[in-house]
Amino acid sequence: MTERLEDIAAKMVANGKGLLAADESTGTIKKRFDTINLESTETSRRDYREMLFRTDEAMTKCISGVILYEETLFQKAADGTPFVDIIKAAGSIPGIKVDTGAKPQAFFPGETVTEGLDGLAERLKKYYDTGARFAKWRGVINIGDGLPTWGSIKADSQALARYAALCQQAGIVPIVEPEVLMDGEPGTHSIDRCAEVTEWVLRTVFTDLYDARVNLEGMVLKPNMIIDGKNARKASVAEVAETTVKVLKATVPPSVPGIAFLSGGQSSEEATAHLSAMNSGYDLPWSLTYSYGRALQDSAIKAWGGKPENVAAGQRAFRHRAEMNTLAALGNWKQELEKAA
Ligand code: 13P
Numbered sequence: 001m002t003e004r005l006e007d008i009a010a011k012m013v014a015n016g017k018g019l020l021a022a023d024e025s026t027g028t029i030k031k032r033f034d035t036i037n038l039e040s041t042e043t044s045r046r047d048y049r050e051m052l053f054r055t056d057e058a059m060t061k062c063i064s065g066v067i068l069y070e071e072t073l074f075q076k077a078a079d080g081t082p083f084v085d086i087i088k089a090a091g092s093i094p095g096i097k098v099d100t101g102a103k104p105q106a107f108f109p110g111e112t113v114t115e116g117l118d119g120l121a122e123r124l125k126k127y128y129d130t131g132a133r134f135a136k137w138r139g140v141i142n143i144g145d146g147l148p149t150w151g152s153i154k155a156d157s158q159a160l161a162r163y164a165a166l167c168q169q170a171g172i173v174p175i176v177e178p179e180v181l182m183d184g185e186p187g188t189h190s191i192d193r194c195a196e197v198t199e200w201v202l203r204t205v206f207t208d209l210y211d212a213r214v215n216l217e218g219m220v221l222k223p224n225m226i227i228d229g230k231n232a233r234k235a236s237v238a239e240v241a242e243t244t245v246k247v248l249k250a251t252v253p254p255s256v257p258g259i260a261f262l263s264g265g266q267s268s269e270e271a272t273a274h275l276s277a278m279n280s281g282y283d284l285p286w287s288l289t290y291s292y293g294r295a296l297q298d299s300a301i302k303a304w305g306g307k308p309e310n311v312a313a314g315q316r317a318f319r320h321r322a323e324m325n326t327l328a329a330l331g332n333w334k335q336e337l338e339k340a341a
Contacts (some may be wrong), residue, residue, distance in 0.1 A: 005218030006257070008133050008173045012093065012220055013258025016330040017064035018290035019175075020322075021262070022049055022297070023097035023136060025069060032297070038306035042071070050077045050086075051304060052297070055315040058322035059090035067095045067136050067175070067291070074130065084131040095134040095175070096127045098163070102140040111152035114139050114159055117166075124170035134173040136222070137163040142184035143197055143229065153204050161208035168218055175260070175291065177222035178205050183265035187229035191239065195226045195247050202251035216255040222291050223248070224264050225274055237270075241277035245284070254285035261288070263295030268321055269338060271295035272328045279331030289329040296321050 012019065024032060029048075030040040038044055049072055053059065066087050073096050076082050084094045098120060102112035114137065127135070139156030141148045160176050167174035180198045181187075202223065209216065226244040228235055235243075248259060263271040271292055278288050290296070299321060304314030327333040 005168055005173050005215060009218050009220055009257045012064050012134060013260060013287040013289050016326045017062055018325055018329055019260050020063045020066045020296055021291050021293035022052060023067040023069045032301055036301060036305045044306065046075055051311050051314050052318055053083055053086045055318050056090065058319040059092050062322035062326040063092050065093035065095050065134060067097055069097055073127065073132060088131065093133050094131050095136060096132040098123065098135045099137040105152055105155060108149060108152045110144060110147055111142065111149060112140050113155045117159060117162055120163065120166050124166060124172055128170055128172060132172060134175060135167050136175040136177060138177040138179055141178065141180045141197065141201055143180065143189040143193060144186060148197060153201055157204045157208045160205055161212035161214060164209060164214045164219060165212045168215055173218055173220060175220045175222045176205065177262065179262060180224045182224060182227050183230040187231040189229040190232060191226060191228040191235045191243060194228065195243050198224065198226055199247050199251055206251060206253065216253055217257060219256065221252060221256055221259045222262055223259060225261055230265055237273045237277050240274050245278055245282050252286065256286055258287035258289060260291035263292040266295060268295045268298055272324045272333055275325065276328035276331055276333035279329060290325045292325065
């Protein structure tokens with residue numbers, strides 16, 4: 001029997017588990033490896049990701065699914081075991097980033113539109129056959145002088161809706177990710193401006209998902225938190241939590257099973273603290289969890305440093321962040337737990 005989209009989506013966000021975003025493109029993973037002076041090759045990328053996927057305690061207790069880049073979906077561990085099998089053996093779901101990146105949008109200076117729709121139906125069949133049961137597509141919205149524009153929001157929103165419909169037709173749960181950047185340029189916007197833009201974007205996205213006949217019970221939303229720009233940071237944890245919950249309640253229908261945030265350039269501990277605050281003291285119609293890239297991986301990359309003798313240290317760091325974020329998704333994280341580790 002084929003799995004129901006609703007059941008896969010529910011499993012992705014249940015019981016405090018969250019998603020590991022390990023779908024850095026070849027260009028992005030190179031930037032991450034540059035910070036530890038490691039050359040990015042197919043083998044170093046394999047070794048790094050094998051370290052993460054073989055962190056059993058984190059994978060079985062915390063990570064409901066892993067977002068992979070295409071290379072990794074078809075890649076094997078050093079001993080020849082397909083990564084997809086390692087992820088599934090941990091009870092986690094393999095997923096795949098299917099967009100081909102944010103490209104400059106014609107006639108919209110300073111704005112991008114995400115590409116990847118042409119041929120997507122055929123690619124999704126191949127990904128499904130390899131074991132992927134969810135996908136990700138990221139639209140990118142920058143806040144700047146006079147930006148974003150309606151024409152750019154609409155273009156990204158319609159692409160997200162067309163992608164989501166194609167995924168569902170292929171038996172794959174779409175993660176719908178419209179990211180309003182915290183770390184864009186100039187990054188000086190206030191939390192109030194972030195709230196205004198994110199509300200506008202999410203209203204547009206849910207209208208387009210509806211028009212595209214997407215089943216909201218079979219998707220997961222991956223939004224930014226409502227937070228000031230990277231060069232204007234000042235809002236408290238309580239303010240970020242309150243404003244984010246307010247904007248989401250105003251825009252995300254309760255039929256959506258779960259919301260899994262991106263970390264967007266927040267420090268690892270901030271991303272955890274914000275998530276925990278949202279899960280304590282608010283009455284919410286959906287699960288709120290994590291789909292972090294940097295906030296789950298930064299400390300692990302650093303502890304590993306590209307050296308085989310540091311794999312255990314890298315795994316300890318990854319396990320710690322995964323456990324902290326799972327506590328946060330249950331509203332049970334406390335700062336003292338960071339010190340204790
Ligand atoms: P960050 O958590 O590092 O923002 O990455 C999440 C992601 O998948 C962005 O598309």
